[in-house]
Amino acid sequence: MKILLLLKTVADSEASIRPTSDGKAVALSDINLILNPYDEYAVEEALQIREKNGDAEITALCYGDEMAIKTLRTALALGVEKGVHIKGQPGFDSLTTAKILAAAIKDMDYDLILCGKQAIDDDSSSVGVMVAELLDIPSVSVAVKLDITDGNVRVTREIEGGHEIVEMKMPCLVSAQKGLNEPRYPSLKGIMAAKKKPIEEKDALAAETQIEVLRVEAPATRSAGKIVGEGEEAVPELVRLLKEEAKVL
Amino acid sequence: MSNIIVLCETKQGKIRTVAKEALSAAREIAEDLGAKVLGVLIGPSIANAAEELAPFGPDRLMAVTHPALEKYSTEGYTQALAEIINSESPVAVIFSATAMGKDLAPRVAAKMDKPLLADCTELMVEDGHVHVVRPIYAGKVLLRAAVQSDWAVLSLRPKIFQPKPVNGSTVSVETRDVALDESKIRAKVVEIKQESGATVDLTEADFIVSGGRGMKAAENFTLIEELAKTIGATVGASRAVVDADWRPHSDQVGQTGKTVSPTLYIAVGISGAVQHLAGMSSSKVIVAVNKDSEAPIFKVATYGIVGDALKIVPVLTEAIKQAKTE
Ligand SMILES: Cc1cc2nc3c(=O)[nH]c(=O)nc-3n(C[C@H](O)[C@H](O)[C@H](O)COP(=O)(O)OP(=O)(O)OC[C@H]3O[C@@H](n4cnc5c(N)ncnc54)[C@H](O)[C@@H]3O)c2cc1C
Ligand SMILES: Nc1ncnc2c1ncn2[C@@H]1O[C@H](COP(=O)(O)O)[C@@H](O)[C@H]1O
Numbered sequence: 001m002k003i004l005l006l007l008k009t010v011a012d013s014e015a016s017i018r019p020t021s022d023g024k025a026v027a028l029s030d031i032n033l034i035l036n037p038y039d040e041y042a043v044e045e046a047l048q049i050r051e052k053n054g055d056a057e058i059t060a061l062c063y064g065d066e067m068a069i070k071t072l073r074t075a076l077a078l079g080v081e082k083g084v085h086i087k088g089q090p091g092f093d094s095l096t097t098a099k100i101l102a103a104a105i106k107d108m109d110y111d112l113i114l115c116g117k118q119a120i121d122d123d124s125s126s127v128g129v130m131v132a133e134l135l136d137i138p139s140v141s142v143a144v145k146l147d148i149t150d151g152n153v154r155v156t157r158e159i160e161g162g163h164e165i166v167e168m169k170m171p172c173l174v175s176a177q178k179g180l181n182e183p184r185y186p187s188l189k190g191i192m193a194a195k196k197k198p199i200e201e202k203d204a205l206a207a208e209t210q211i212e213v214l215r216v217e218a219p220a221t222r223s224a225g226k227i228v229g230e231g232e233e234a235v236p237e238l239v240r241l242l243k244e245e246a247k248v249l
Numbered sequence: 250m251s252n253i254i255v256l257c258e259t260k261q262g263k264i265r266t267v268a269k270e271a272l273s274a275a276r277e278i279a280e281d282l283g284a285k286v287l288g289v290l291i292g293p294s295i296a297n298a299a300e301e302l303a304p305f306g307p308d309r310l311m312a313v314t315h316p317a318l319e320k321y322s323t324e325g326y327t328q329a330l331a332e333i334i335n336s337e338s339p340v341a342v343i344f345s346a347t348a349m350g351k352d353l354a355p356r357v358a359a360k361m362d363k364p365l366l367a368d369c370t371e372l373m374v375e376d377g378h379v380h381v382v383r384p385i386y387a388g389k390v391l392l393r394a395a396v397q398s399d400w401a402v403l404s405l406r407p408k409i410f411q412p413k414p415v416n417g418s419t420v421s422v423e424t425r426d427v428a429l430d431e432s433k434i435r436a437k438v439v440e441i442k443q444e445s446g447a448t449v450d451l452t453e454a455d456f457i458v459s460g461g462r463g464m465k466a467a468e469n470f471t472l473i474e475e476l477a478k479t480i481g482a483t484v485g486a487s488r489a490v491v492d493a494d495w496r497p498h499s500d501q502v503g504q505t506g507k508t509v510s511p512t513l514y515i516a517v518g519i520s521g522a523v524q525h526l527a528g529m530s531s532s533k534v535i536v537a538v539n540k541d542s543e544a545p546i547f548k549v550a551t552y553g554i555v556g557d558a559l560k561i562v563p564v565l566t567e568a569i570k571q572a573k574t575e
Contacts, residue, residue, distance in 0.1 A: 013504050013524050017389035026390060037505055092385070092392060094355070095364050120504060122385055124367045125346075126355035129323070133359035138324060138436035141352045144498075154439075158499065159348040160260075160450035162443040164321075168436035178505055179498040210364040210398040214380065217391050222530060225551035227542065232564040234554045238536065239568045241552055246534045248456075248513045249480070249572060 001053055001148075001170075003046045004108065005060040005080065006101060006115035006128065008036045008090070009071040013120055019216040026121075026216055033067050035074045038116025040183040041176035045146060046114055047079050048181060053148075057081055059108070063100050063204060065089055076194035077186035083197070088204035092122055093211040098130030103205035105135060112153070113173040117142045132173040139173040140166045144180055252287040253279055254334060254342045257302060257310075258349060259290060261443075264301045266453065267345035267405075269412035272305035274372055274405055275343055276415065279308075281374035284340045287311060290422075291329055292318050299422045306415035310422045317429050320441075321349060325434040327356045329427045334361060339400050341379055346404040347452070358402040365402040366394060368508075370409045370531075379403070387504040387527030407452050408510040409531075448483045451502065457511045457532070459485035459502055461525075463518020463539060463558050467495035472562040473517060479566050479573075485509065485529075487519045503528035518558045521546025538562065 011017060012032040020027045035043075043060070050056035060075040062068040063086040072083030086104050090097045105113070113135075115128040125141070132139035144163070145156035148170075155166050158177055186194075228234045228241065243249045253275040257268035268288070275286045285308035290298055294314055302310060313329050334342060334357075342357065344350035346368040358365035370391075371382035379396045381403060451457060458477040460470055470484070477484050486496040488503055502509055504524040514532035519525060521537070521544055529535070530549050537550035538558050547553045554561055 011386065013387070013527075017386040019390055026386065092394065093364055094367070095358055095362075098355075098359060120387060123383075123387065124365070125351045126358070126365055126367055129352060129355040130359040130365075133327070133356045139356075140323075140436055142348065157348075159441075160452065162441065164438050165440040165442070166436050167439050172436070178501075210396070210401070211366065212395040212397050213392065214395055215393040216385075217393065219384070219388060219391050222535075222549045224548050225535070225553065227547065227553045227555060229554060231554070231556040232561055234556070235561065235564045235568045238552055238554060238565070239572050242513070242534070242536070243572060246513075246551065248534050249569065 001049070001056040001111045002109050003049065003056055003058045004105060004110045004113045005039070005042055005046055005058065005075065006113065006131065007039045007043070007060050007062045007071050007075055008116070008119045009033050009062065009064050009067045010036045010119055010121040013037070019218060023215045023217060024213055033070070035071050036116050036119050038118055038176055038178070041178065041180045042114035042116055043075050043078055043080065044181045044183040045176060047184070049148065059084060061086060061101060061104060063088055063090055063097060069199060072199050073194050074186070076197040077190040078184065079190060081197065083199035084202060085199055086202045086204050091209055092213060093209040094122065094124045094126040095130055096207045096209045098127050098134055099207045100204045101127065102131050102134035104202055105131070111170040115173065115175050117175040117177045128173055128175040137171050137173060138168040139175070140168065141175040142177045143174045144177050146174055146180065251284045251338045251340045253282065253284050254337060254339045255286060255288050255307070256330070256344050256350070257288045257290050258345055258347060259292060259295055262293060262295060264295060264298060266412065267347055267407050268302065269305045270407065270410040271343050271345050271405055272302060272307050273413045274410040276306040276413070278372055278374050278379070282340045282377070282379070285309065287337060289313065289330070289333060291326055292321070299420055303418050303420045304414040305412055306418045307420050310420050311425045312422050313425050313427055315427055315429060317431050317434060320438045322434050322438060323352055323356050323436060325429060326353055327360055328429050328433065330357050331360050332427045333425065341400055342402045344402070344404040346406050350404045354402050354404045363398055363401050364396065365404070366396070367404045368406045369403055370406050372403065387524070388530065389527070406508070406510070451483050451485055451500070451507045451509050454483040454509065455512045456480050456482035457485045457509055457513070458482045458515045458517065459487065459519060460490060460517050461487035461519030462489040464490070465559065469559060470495060472559065476515070476562055476566045479569050480513070487525050516546050516550070517562060519546055520544050521549065
């Protein structure tokens with residue numbers, strides 16, 4: 001089986017994010033960049049599928065600037081065989097990103113594409129499903145369970161207040177949600193081995209964006225409220241405030 | 250005449266509130282775009298759809314029924330919508346950023362080769378172009394963007410756009426047949442497991458009581474559940490509590506959990522890490538109960554009580570019960 005992973009480099013979730021001085025982008029200098037947390041579940045799932053099936057071959061693709069190399073090395077250190085770096089700078093138009101990824105995948109051999117349900121920078125939750133549509137393959141998003149038997153893929157996906165079980169055949173795409181598995185940490189041996197694994201460089205398809213970024217701005221800050229008091233004695237006053245001032249009870 | 254096409258979401262034979270939110274949001278920009286609002290319902294027919302949705306001002310309502318659309322499928326719904334889009338000259342196609350909308354909107358956008366702006370919290374029209382605001386980086390910054398193509402797919406964050414009734418609005422439901430290529434509905438829903446008796450989902454809840462590690466043990470969440478029951482709230486949790494297996498992942502609020510915007514959010518024994526705040530800081534009123542007066546949650550809380558949650562929560566539950574009978 002051939003598995004492709006779509007991995008994105010994103011700002012650490014702890015990072016304090018500010019607009020650049022011209023207000024047209026996000027200031028990312030001095031920010032720790034990491035493999036998108038949801039993509040870690042995709043990597044782990046691919047590794048587990050290989051452990052079960054024995055013969056799977058896993059290739060990770062990352063569209064981004066030179067930081068993509070670090071992201072791909074992280075995946076290689078975990079056990080992925082090969083990396084593909086598609087050179088460019090992803091913007092906020094997810095369809096453009098999807099077109100660039102789909103163009104790179106089109107001539108590749110694959111049975112299963114795994115990605116994250118959402119990149120924690122643009123929070124778009126779209127690229128995976130778009131790639132599937134562009135490649136004309138079925139997809140299931142927000143997967144918390146994945147079983148593959150004889151080319152049949154059975155996925156449990158999260159919906160409001162419950163779950164849906166969806167079945168499809170390979171080739172197909174699945175986007176990973178937290179809960180799908182417990183991502184492992186790379187071993188020292190893995191990190192050493194990763195240095196020798198191949199990373200292929202590719203140019204990104206030229207695709208025009210159809211979205212104009214007008215401004216990136218800080219949200220209105222919440223003014224800190226009041227400490228009503230200490231201990232149980234403060235409860236009556238809190239209830240009064242909720243009823244009379246906030247009018248929510 | 251051009252249209253703002255709005256997918257009106259239904260669930261188990263009922264219209265969802267997000268459908269009313271989306272129609273109202275479309276209504277607000279319809280005049281500026283010189284467009285009509287066309288609500289689309291897909292799937293098993295809903296008896297009272299016209300009466301329920303008319304107040305929110307759609308100019309037309311269209312019901313698409315087909316045996317292959319009885320259950321949601323990404324590809325089936327995409328095909329149906331593509332047909333409607335191709336015949337109804339859209340200026341925008343609007344979804345709700347729900348489990349269904351987040352799955353469907355990207356597929357429709359890619360099929361139609363139009364951009365998608367997902368999870369929007371504001372919509373406006375400038376010189377005939379749709380402008381949106383969407384939170385990025387878990388809401389740490391906002392992106393204000395303009396659509397440059399002739400139209401775009403938009404999805405709206407639930408509970409941000411208020412359903413606004415329009416006086417005297419009436420509408421009837423037209424039925425619409427679509428021709429589907431069923432061989433292209435390859436991913437099929439074989440089972441839906443709805444956790445029975447579940448209260449409103451976190452993303453749609455008006456009231457939420459969330460517990461964190463300060464609750465000390467899984468058993469103590471009965472106190473949270475009691476409080477939640479008293480005010481009709483849904484129970485949420487911090488990631489620390491989910492990682493400890495005290496609560497299921499579906500309860501997690503935050504950057505890698507759910508984004509919620511309730512009227513009232515009560516955070517109990519939650520420190521207020523940035524990743525948690527990312528998911529709940531757009532709540533209207535926030536109450537924090539924490540024994541540490543320096544906990545960051547107090548920086549966003551409207552009201553706070555410093556003290557032991559295990560003692561305070563039962564007293565709060567009783568006091569609210571009392572207040573409700575007054
Ligand atoms: C990539 C990434 C993603 C993440 N995503 C999320 C996410 O989506 N959601 C999320 O919540 N977290 C997320 N986190 C984790 C986050 O950083 C925090 O670790 C987590 O929110 C802490 O949970 P907590 O507040 O329950 O626990 P703690 O930080 O341990 O805080 C417990 C609080 O309880 C108080 N307390 C203790 N005893 C009592 C008592 N008896 N009465 C009252 N108060 C008491 C303490 O003063 C403290 O403030 C993420 C982290 C990373 C790295
Ligand atoms: N630049 C990229 N390179 C590779 N994969 C990406 C890229 N952007 C997004 N993805 C994948 O698509 C998923 C959803 O991203 P998004 O739609 O941006 O929230 C991510 O979790 C990744 O798996």
